[in-house]
Amino acid sequence: MRSHDEAPALFVDAGNLFSDDRYAAGELPAEITVKNRWVLKGYGDFNHDAANLSYLDLPYLASLLKKDGYDKRVAEFPFIKKLISANIKPMDPSVQAPPPYVIVETTLKRGQPGKKYKIGIIGLTQGKPVSPTVDEYDVAGFHIDDPFIAAKRILPDLKKQVDFVLALAYMPQDKAQLLATQNSEIDAVIGARQISNTGEVQHFNRATLTYAYSQTKYLGELRVYLSNDAKIENQTNRYVALDDSVPDDPAAAEVVASAHTEFTNEQSKTAQQVQASATPMTLLSTASPYAGVDECAKCHQQEYDIWKNTGHAHAMATLEKRNQQLDQGCVKCHVVGFEQGGFQAVYSTPQFANVQCESCHGPGKAHVDNPGKGYGFMSVPVGCIQCHTQNNSPDFNFALYYPKIRHTKG
């Protein structure tokens, strides 16, 4: 049993905590705002110490940092003050700038017991990548400064105030390495950018660099070892698998359930509004490039018979069991042609629900209209991993999974 009741622990987020799904210059959809509000509440309720703002967080941030009503929002969601960025600046004077850093004070019980130890946490993000070589620096009413210039400007002053400088960096690994190399004030960099692998801690001069696992499927734990005079002796890193071995706290599970209920209710409202509107989403079956599995079965009965007994044929039920059938972030991998002229909603396009032939083989309407060879090639496992990503399908093993859905001869 663990008995070390000595080491303080901080909890930080390295970026991309808010959703910007379906943001198009203006306000976020209501259900996305609901999701983000629960993240803000959850991080506050559970005493997180800081969250770094990335370019993906800016559409929601704009509503949080408006000077009008700011104090009231902070009173309701104190964690707003722990959303940090040293290089994100509002372009609108009616919007407040986020703090560049926060300082957390703790009391050491090892190294130099009793010492007040201050950790400065600075946030930095790259611009929004729009191509392999171009970043966008103006996003949702904010300007993203060069993170390296911002670091040089702010770090010397921060270093004077604290014992340990932690940089949260939402940027590619080569840039995070550069950040660690160029700034001697930094003791540790925790990087992030939707990365799904866990590497060893890297050392650059006196600083270490580790990367957060996307969606926090593995929780990172950076351990710092201090000498008797509170100097840094070493740093190590480990990742904690968040699987069945780690029990859920009932109170936290209740928060997640409440968030889920409110989110689902909001999505239901949206769906009802669309249904009731004068212009329902009926582009579909006539204009759709997809045909639906019933059309495929007319010529490919044998393959259909195999498919209907696979998990793919019941993919929507998997979401319904968890009441996620309206969560568009999940739906796209459980249907045919989501947002590409295929599935839109169960009530309007039931023929495209579940993972069907065209989910993998591509739109087949033209093939149905004019049957012939040339349609249906699929590259495996490349095609599979479009949805069976490390994040969505962490247990996916092509050699084990493919035989379950295999339906070609030979």
Place this chain on the structure above:
Amino acid sequence: MRRTVSLVAIALFLLSIALMLHGCSKSQTEVAAGITDTFAPDLNDPKLKERLGDDDGYSLAVLYGSDIHGSLETCG
């Protein structure tokens, strides 16, 4: 398939552990603002012990994550 894992759940879990066992020095006011610290998992569970890791004498821990992108849970 791996079950849903809640970031908040694990965050609270680890924070609870930190508060109960590590003597985190944040003020009592801050602690009281949290939802609960009454969660008491079985720390003798071998799998849980493995996840918590050995006490190797470290002085400070920084627990971290990223990219939850608005979701407190993952897809089914």
